[in-house]
Amino acid sequence: MQPDDYAVSAEFYDVLQAHQDEIRVHHLYGRDAGRARLGVLDIGAGTGRVTMMSLMESRVGVHAVEPARAMRAPLMTRLASLPTELREWVTVHPQTLEEAALHGVADVAICHNTIACLAPAARQALWPAVARALVPGGSLLLQLPPARLPDKDIMRVFPRQRVGRHEYGGDMLMSADGDRIRTRFDYWVRGSGNALREHIETFWMWPATRAELIGDLEKHGFAPLLRRDDPAVLAMTLSSGNNVLHSRRP
Template sequence: MGDTGSYAVSAEFYDLLQAERDRRLAERRFAGAAKRARRSILDVGAGTGIVTEVLLRTSSVPVHAVEPAPAMRAALLSRLARLGADQRARVTVHPEPLEAAGLTDVADLAVASNVIACLNPATRRATWKAIAAALQPGGLLLFDPPPDRLPDETEPAIRLGPVRVGPDLYSADLTRRPHQDLVQAVFTYRVERGEQVLREERETFDMWPAPAALLSQELRCVGLQTVRAPSADLFAARSPAL
């Protein structure tokens, strides 16, 4: 999300530098649950559609892809355009935030990948309420949780790429740093040709830490009960069965 939180910078670089990693994560985290879905799947914060594509490929049910950021939604629709007509027919793209989408009792699985950490507490609570409304009785929610606390200091940079496109190398450095009560994730993107830096652009994501106990409490407040997640890097909750 640039310094304005719009993904205006990152959308250009996202798939090139992160798609393969995100696809592997999505397959490991969500494919098993998607295969068991029988009604529909809710993809909260679909981004460029990497998770959406995995959900479509591993399930036979409709998918509701919620993506309010125009830059990411453009990439999502471009990805959907490359899929077969049968898969595209199973996707509904929602261009508004989930709490404004009005989805009620539509899904037996909801997933949120790489999004919950970027919601401020009020929006996060509104999102839980909207997910609870969208889930059928017994429906499952899976998401990767926010960091549980602020880092003590700026963490060492993580390198993404480089990836070659013609004569150019695309890369990014990701740095996480504490800032007041937030974690700031700063992406510095570079395009290099030989020894020359053609472009350098930066975008900052704000992330709100939330310990597991707080997440469980928030989920209980909307009627979702924490359950054992299928992998250690996920958080899971269920809507009560009838």
């Protein structure tokens, strides 16, 4: 990942996608964040939906890991609007988890909308870093990537949103490209029926099955938890690591 990745999408993400994503992260991870007793680790924090949810649901500190500068900008703006006493419970790490080198800081780790964007080598490098950041018995919850390449192109159109006199919209097109999934985002802004701006940003995704991810994580001391209500999430628990004293919010 480069510092300027998501330079285009960062402008449009909160307007077009974040409302539905906010609802989803509460549904997928809210109860887990509420059970945290040491800390919550948000891996790939983006503009902060999981971070904000964790702050609201838990009574512990939150570590938000986001290496992309463009996505950190709205994250930091969002955090800056919080009361000082709440903001003090969030630490933003402007690098990858491996580079952040966190040790025993959390008993709940959440990796939402991130794993699919990591190439296999980057994925393999992430698992030991997660194991170091969690304490024994800690939980890892990750949104599964696509299990396989798409058989045909998949199009998703974002609901149009109005901001003042302008209308924002776009779509996402996923297609197979070798062993990867090419994901192209087309964004547009219109005013008075006229096109004002159009932008394109392309990302790559790598498929992996649930069984493959479980096998990789088991090599680093993780064991599967019971299957979640939502099959899009894989839950694992860390069975080995370092002990750390609990530190709750007042």
